[in-house]
Amino acid sequence: EPEVTQTPSHQVTQMGQEVILRCVPISNHLYFYWYRQILGQKVEFLVSFYNNEISEKSEIFDDQFSVERPDGSNFTLKIRSTKLEDSAMYFCASSEAGVFDTGELFFGEGSRLTVL
């Protein structure tokens, strides 16, 4: 079964450092997403991406965050200057069609970011 893969599985960084989280979506999918989940809290939407541009973003996704699809397979989330409160599990997801056209987002296993 095709799956979304994310790297690294766990990253520890110092406050103020830049972090790039990488994702390889399912190959024929056209829509890409980042979500995050702070430990013990809800899964929160960050951003959606289609046709090489951001479709939607949440209030969390401020100027410190950016996304990119640098080539035909990778989808990245960059946090420019990490804060302690950025510590969370970050999930990448992809879908073949728009989110409620089929309802099915395929999530990766997540990248755990720890900011010290």
Added chain:
Amino acid sequence: LAKTTQPISMDSYEGQEVNITCSHNNIATNDYITWYQQFPSQGPRFIIQGYKTKVTNEVASLFIPADRKSSTLSLPRVSLSDTAVYYCLVGPPGSARQLTFGSGTQLTVLP
């Protein structure tokens, strides 16, 4: 955004049918209802989606009454591996921003 309310937790025994109800009183006309499952330290996994009446797939059924103000996820004959958090999401087509995960229901299946 449609707000959803689910029980915080439920316990069941192996082999039983489990029904998890979600309340969404302010659901909009074009909103769909989608359920996801999440195991610890894993990404959510799609279970089922519906708009009205009943939808069934190989893992679950979704019952939606005519007024659509609630929905019930039905898991037939649960096993220990069904222990997870179950989320009910309500939102319009094409908007991931409005695909809001609530607190979910922690289902614990006991032997």
